[in-house]
Amino acid sequence: MNEDALIKRRVSFEAEKFKNFLRKDSLGDDEANISVHWQGQKIGVFTSGGDAQGMNAAVRAIVRVGMFLGCKVFYIKEGYQGMVDGGDNIQEATWQSSSNIINVGGTVIGSARCMDFKERWGRLKAAQNLIYWGITNLIAIGGDGSLTGANCFRLEWPSLVRELVDKDMISKDKIAQCSHLNIVGLVGSIDNDFCGTDMTIGVDSALHRIQEAVDSIMTTAVSHKRGFVLEIMGRNCGYLPLAAGISSEATAIFIPEDPPVGDWRQALCDQMTEKSKSGEVRRTHIILVAEGAIDREGNAIKCYDVQKVLTDQMKMDVRVTVLGHVQRGGNASAFDRLLATRMGAEAVLALMDATPTTPACVICLDGSDIVRRHLLNAVQKTKKVVELMGERRFEDVVQLRGRQTAKYLSIYSSMVKVIPHPLLLTPGKKKIYRIALIHVGHPACGMNAVARGFVSICISRGYEPLFIYNSWEGLITHQVKKMSWNDVHHWTSAGGSLLGTSTKTAGEIGISILSSSLRQKDISGLIIVGGFEAFQSAFELLKGRENYPELNIPMIVVPATISNNVPGCYMSIGCDTAINQICKACDELKQSAFSIQKCVFVVEVGGDNCGCLATLSGIASGSDCAFIKEEPFTVRDIQSICKKLMDKQEHSGVRQGLIIRNENANPNLTTDFIYRLLSKEGKDSFQTRQAVLGHTQEGYKASPYDRIAGIKAGCLATEWMIHTLEMCGAKDGAQIVTDSSSTVVVSPIATGLNEPVPVSELVHQTDFENRLPKVQWWMKLRTLLDILSWPMEQQNSKPAINSFK
Ligand SMILES: Nc1ncnc2c1ncn2[C@@H]1O[C@H](COP(=O)(O)OP(=O)(O)OP(=O)(O)O)[C@@H](O)[C@H]1O
Numbered sequence: 001m002n003e004d005a006l007i008k009r010r011v012s013f014e015a016e017k018f019k020n021f022l023r024k025d026s027l028g029d030d031e032a033n034i035s036v037h038w039q040g041q042k043i044g045v046f047t048s049g050g051d052a053q054g055m056n057a058a059v060r061a062i063v064r065v066g067m068f069l070g071c072k073v074f075y076i077k078e079g080y081q082g083m084v085d086g087g088d089n090i091q092e093a094t095w096q097s098s099s100n101i102i103n104v105g106g107t108v109i110g111s112a113r114c115m116d117f118k119e120r121w122g123r124l125k126a127a128q129n130l131i132y133w134g135i136t137n138l139i140a141i142g143g144d145g146s147l148t149g150a151n152c153f154r155l156e157w158p159s160l161v162r163e164l165v166d167k168d169m170i171s172k173d174k175i176a177q178c179s180h181l182n183i184v185g186l187v188g189s190i191d192n193d194f195c196g197t198d199m200t201i202g203v204d205s206a207l208h209r210i211q212e213a214v215d216s217i218m219t220t221a222v223s224h225k226r227g228f229v230l231e232i233m234g235r236n237c238g239y240l241p242l243a244a245g246i247s248s249e250a251t252a253i254f255i256p257e258d259p260p261v262g263d264w265r266q267a268l269c270d271q272m273t274e275k276s277k278s279g280e281v282r283r284t285h286i287i288l289v290a291e292g293a294i295d296r297e298g299n300a301i302k303c304y305d306v307q308k309v310l311t312d313q314m315k316m317d318v319r320v321t322v323l324g325h326v327q328r329g330g331n332a333s334a335f336d337r338l339l340a341t342r343m344g345a346e347a348v349l350a351l352m353d354a355t356p357t358t359p360a361c362v363i364c365l366d367g368s369d370i371v372r373r374h375l376l377n378a379v380q381k382t383k384k385v386v387e388l389m390g391e392r393r394f395e396d397v398v399q400l401r402g403r404q405t406a407k408y409l410s411i412y413s414s415m416v417k418v419i420p421h422p423l424l425l426t427p428g429k430k431k432i433y434r435i436a437l438i439h440v441g442h443p444a445c446g447m448n449a450v451a452r453g454f455v456s457i458c459i460s461r462g463y464e465p466l467f468i469y470n471s472w473e474g475l476i477t478h479q480v481k482k483m484s485w486n487d488v489h490h491w492t493s494a495g496g497s498l499l500g501t502s503t504k505t506a507g508e509i510g511i512s513i514l515s516s517s518l519r520q521k522d523i524s525g526l527i528i529v530g531g532f533e534a535f536q537s538a539f540e541l542l543k544g545r546e547n548y549p550e551l552n553i554p555m556i557v558v559p560a561t562i563s564n565n566v567p568g569c570y571m572s573i574g575c576d577t578a579i580n581q582i583c584k585a586c587d588e589l590k591q592s593a594f595s596i597q598k599c600v601f602v603v604e605v606g607g608d609n610c611g612c613l614a615t616l617s618g619i620a621s622g623s624d625c626a627f628i629k630e631e632p633f634t635v636r637d638i639q640s641i642c643k644k645l646m647d648k649q650e651h652s653g654v655r656q657g658l659i660i661r662n663e664n665a666n667p668n669l670t671t672d673f674i675y676r677l678l679s680k681e682g683k684d685s686f687q688t689r690q691a692v693l694g695h696t697q698e699g700y701k702a703s704p705y706d707r708i709a710g711i712k713a714g715c716l717a718t719e720w721m722i723h724t725l726e727m728c729g730a731k732d733g734a735q736i737v738t739d740s741s742s743t744v745v746v747s748p749i750a751t752g753l754n755e756p757v758p759v760s761e762l763v764h765q766t767d768f769e770n771r772l773p774k775v776q777w778w779m780k781l782r783t784l785l786d787i788l789s790w791p792m793e794q795q796n797s798k799p800a801i802n803s804f805k
């Protein structure tokens with residue numbers, strides 16, 4: 001077999017593997033041939049409409065996955081305007097041109113709102129330019145307007161080609177080569193206003209900007225006992241203020257999809273009065289107003305209107321801040337980098353599968369899966385929302401916006417109206433059941449948000465919330481306290497564990513003493529928030545039921561650890577904050593390496609025995625590789641990476657390298673060992689540095705994702721607990737006794753499951769020795785990390801066997 005054929009075989013093999021790993025396709029399961037016919041195909045990529053953080057990560061993934069498959073990828077600069085104008089706006093992408101952009105906000109290939117493209121003559125010119133370059137595969141990254149334009153362009157394409165031939169603008173022989181246009185869309189917009197995807201690229205970063213602003217304002221607001229009204233972007237969509245409302249504990253939000261019933265001014269004043277009557281004490285009130293907020297009649301609600309109501313009627317001191325384009329600025333968050341990377345890779349795969357008869361698709365996030373959806377349907381649904389909004393059919397708007405909006409609205413309303421249940425106000429009449437919450441394991445951002453969610457639901461439903469301070473040791477030394485709603489203000493954002501935590505498991509403390517402490521404190525249900533130690537403790541307590549009947553109470557584990565190693569959960573609380581911390585550190589280290597010129601950083605990250613943190617932060621930070629325990633490696637593999645780094649620096653002009661290593665990846669091949677090996681073997685090509693990130697990864701404040709995930713998990717775990725207690729007779733004042741193993745469960749964070757999973761079922765899926773789930777979803781992304789890290793000619797290069805001395 002000649003070299004060419006070998007390469008083709010390898011590409012097709014790798015691509016097939018890659019495709020199987022990445023693909024969860026909603027358009028059907030046919031494993032269509034990936035093939036060599038993709039060699040030399042041309043893909044055009046452009047960004048359009050308002051820029052969004054993460055667009056560059058998508059562009060990078062498209063360029064690199066495209067190149068991996070042997071395609072030529074072209075940047076079409078300045079969005080549709082560049083397509084219409086042609087010339088230098090269309091340029092072939094190189095590996096190096098997509099280096100060092102994964103973190104950068106905005107779009108390095110430029111974006112525009114282009115009036116010309118809305119006219120047929122503009123689209124005719126665009127088609128002529130694409131045909132000139134031989135580009136008949138397009139990936140459009142933009143908002144609903146851009147994708148509407150793309151869909152329209154595709155439908156019109158045959159007639160545009162005919163017109164170009166008729167007018168002699170292209171030669172007839174081009175017809176066969178460019179008879180149809182393949183289009184795949186990626187939704188890049190901070191607004192999250194596109195139907196079909198749970199999140200659009202840029203939303204999470206915008207939430208980071210909003211959160212940073214609210215956190216900053218909070219300190220001055222609290223000092224002066226002032227209220228703040230903030231205007232939040234999103235055009236006609238209220239997703240950003242809704243999500244930020246949960247994560248910033250906002251007193252009120254105004255969003256287009258859910259205007260207050262009746263006179264909003266009166267409703268706002270009533271809400272504030274009711275809160276203070278119920279005993280809620282706050283030094284400040286944050287109110288978020290969507291830029292497109294309206295009342296039920298469709299009249300705009302503006303920040304200054306809200307300020308006036310609060311000043312005049314509630315006699316409050318209130319200031320207004322309009323956040324504006326700050327929200328679209330700054331670096332992309334880790335979530336956006338990962339989302340955009342996975343979406344970009346899937347977009348190229350979707351183009352490979354496209355035929356003249358397959359409908360154009362848009363790449364969407366469905367729960368935790370990247371899926372393809374029918375572009376036209378999604379565009380029509382999105383347009384329908386605008387129509388319904390015009391007709392003021394708000395409930396239908398919420399339904400059509402997608403499950404995320406409906407879920408967040410319900411969580412927000414449960415958090416904003418925490419009025420103590422009458423039972424709690426008239427004690428003595430009926431038994432009040434006590435539910436306790438405890439932190440077990442290492443601290444993780446978002447743990448405190450779980451506690452706040454828990455307190456809110458307990459109080460509204462007539463249950464007594466107890467906190468156990470200082471973990472299991474705190475329980476046996478009576479550090480148990482009843483909580484009120486006022487006790488947990490500002491807990492959503494707070495990092496670490498405000499309760500105090502410890503890595504000792506229940507078994508290590510002693511099941512006997514713990515069970516009698518639970519009985520003594522009259523605890524009817526237990527919520528265990530933490531990492532693998534929390535899971536292990538629940539398992540030990542479940543086993544302990546055989547000897548200690550006091551343990552026959554419902555228990556639920558809420559996975560919260562930066563390691564993401566708890567069985568039964570997709571992404572544990574705290575993990576997103578940690579990946580953001582690592583990305584921030586790596587951005588800084590890469591910049592330093594770039595300045596030094598030709599420098600490689602070896603960065604050690606946490607994760608215990610689990611390689612999730614290393615792999616996800618490796619992808620999100622644009623690293624060259626991530627060494628993890630789950631994929632054993634040898635000195636030869638390190639040598640191979642060293643050789644590849646030398647080649648890459650020499651041939652691709654890349655000036656820095658980044659190697660991530662999980663802290664427990666290998667007991668002998670330590671971070672220091674890798675550093676010393678690279679320092680020696682790579683010394684003629686680059687310098688080497690090392691950094692151990694340590695406890696900084698736990699974070700200072702929770703990321704927006706962890707805040708929301710924490711609140712959500714706290715509310716859902718408490719709802720499950722109350723439901724289970726009621727099934728066990730809590731309504732009738734009975735003593736809670738449950739020996740069913742289905743009452744010791746793990747909260748299914750981000751798995752798409754509605755019900756918690758019994759610990760007894762998860763035990764079989766657990767590697768207790770290594771403290772890991774036996775199957776880990778993120779392993780499928782390892783191939784993608786490899787593809788994005790090395791130019792095609794360096795994929796699978798041989799280790800430099802002789803260079804180690
Ligand atoms: N119906 C259409 N036909 C052709 N082109 C369109 C159409 N709608 C929008 N476009 C093109 O897409 C560009 C971007 O659209 P728009 O300004 O609506 O932003 P967007 O993609 O919705 O992004 P954002 O979410 O930031 O607003 C327009 O300037 C225009 O060039």
Ligand SMILES: O=P(O)(O)OC[C@H]1O[C@](O)(CO)[C@@H](O)[C@@H]1O
Binds near residue numbers: 050189191
């Ligand atoms: O950047 P421009 O053109 O002022 O547009 C602002 C609009 O773009 C967005 O930032 C993204 O669509 C909206 O939230 C906002 O209404």
